[in-house]
Amino acid sequence: MAKIPLLKEVVKLIFSKPATIQYPREETPVEPDARGRQYADLSKCVGCSLCMIECPPKAIRMEKIPEGYEVPKRNARKIYPVVDYFKCIYCYRCVTVCPTKAYVVTNEYRLASDAPVNSRELSLSTLKKASQEPSQGEGVSKQ
Amino acid sequence: MTEEVSKVDKVVEIPMTVEIPVGPQHPAVHEPILIKVYAEGEYVVKAEAYTGYNHRGIEKLAEKKTFYQDIFLCGRVCGICNAVHADCYVRALEHILNKEPPPRAKYLRTLVMELERLHSHMLILAVTAEIVGFDTLFMHMMRDRELIMKAKEIVTGNRVLADYIMVGGVRRDLNSEKMDKLKKILTKVEPRIRYYWRVFEEDVTLNKRLVEVGRLTPAQVTSHGLLGPVARASGVATDSRYHDAYDAYAEVPFRIVTRKEGDCMARSLVRFEEMQVSLEICRYILNHLPEGEAVPDERRLPRRFPEGEAFTTVEAPRGELTYYVMSKGGVNPYRVKIRTPSYNNIINTVPFYVGHMVADVPAILASYDPCISCMERVTVIDLRRGTRKKVSVRDLARGEA
């Protein structure tokens, strides 16, 4: 008696396309607001280190902003958070505790790699290079 | 149990007994537990559980981290039922803080937990099918389980680890677009569940392997503290959703599913019916979601906690999950005790393997729905991975010696 519905199912499935997603040839559909890679926008970050303190797996390290970048004045200590994406559990606690809402969130989930990946470059790319006149640097920090 | 143990001890003396390690790598479900069964012919005369393959020291770790960091730690006790863990812990914190989440947040929490129940039940039912040799059914159910995972991703932002529940509310809100998507998914899933339900009820293979196997009486259930679908399949109506009426369960209509038979099949069917109930709850929530705020500003939550203690329970997919949190003030909890349903369900049921066929042991184990990471969270070593390996190799040797 159970054979009939099962048979119907089998026939149906023979003619349908596979349910498996052929990654990487095919993209895995993710929600636009899925929790993926996040990084600090350094034009907003004030270097308060709160995100580092709150991060449950201690995936964030505070680093000195290297020479040659225009650092907003509010960030007096000139430090910024670097997220180690291998340690990060994507809980977004850092995003929600940041007093200046500095984190940029994305739904990027393809983070596997041989080399360590972190948010250093992404974060630094949010700052202007300080090749121009210093007066312009002040202009940025006033915003 | 004492009776059984003494009886069994005598049998072991008989030299004809064969010791068969079931596990630890793949006893039945893909979880590390070793159940040593001693068999005489085809029948089990004694069974012992060896645990410790997955110890991570979460309770000790929780004492060292802050209250808020522990929310995420608790969510990672178990991958499958992470939202219920977080909910249970967060509610304990809320009791200590004397805080009450807004109604909309309560409903959303309930929604996530019910979605979790759906996919957890689908997983274990699929695994049950796989164990009795019905791999196709396993594949199909896992495929449709993906829909629920998607629903969870829509609500929480991640298909597995929700990290959704926060002191004083939830961490994301739903908009009408997302709600429509969820409703569509629920409509799609429902006929599938009904279909699998029928397969379980009618299929010859499944019936032969599951009916009349691993029967538990109500007295065995209560004396051994068995919980969740295992208890309900034996007619014991325990359900924390009813006992504690936490979150929105006080307002959402639902019923406790029980059956009388108490065998593996009954446990599977209880799970099917519960999925039906879960679907109804989800639908009710989507249609009756109260208006208002649900997401607290995490930057404004108190960092320090007052002294206090709380004991909360939650009906996880596998049964009643309990958290005890004690605070002595400050930013770290003094004691966090987690008692997961699998902990009772697996260790305490070991004597009940006696008298069954060896081939039935995996099927029975699967019907208890073990979740080993839930069971073992209590060691201390920080080098988690290294230790785990050591333990498993050593115990493996012991198991096979």
Next chain:
Amino acid sequence: MSSDPLEIPDVLKPIENLLKGVTVMKPGRVVALLEPGDVVKAYVALKARYGETGLYFSTLVATDLKDEGKIRIDYYINVLEKNQYVVLRTYVPRDDPRIESLLKEAPAALPGECEAYDLLGVVFEGNPHLRRAFFVPEEVAEKDIFPLRKDAGV
């Protein structure tokens, strides 16, 4: 914790004579303070009143109270008939934590007792299954460390 002037709740009536005090733990759990020797008696009395399928043993929580030199043991029992959680709470000295095992009356206490022994060193007399390294790795167990004690240094 002093004995509260709180009225004895209905659910504790069967063990009225054993009580050393009653408090309430959030949310709404009745806590019965008992002498260590009375826990088993209390459980038997509760079981006699509510029947074998009328209650079940849920959780055992042992907590190291280092400053007070005690270990606190809580037995959480869900009385299904009354739909109420009862906590049997007792204290044992920290340097010689011993208490009678509940195993005969409630086999459900097995994992809880094993865990409390393994992690805190509480000896449950009459439980034949107690052994070190039930949960903790052997390296720790061999050194005689009880990891959940506050001074374990791990």
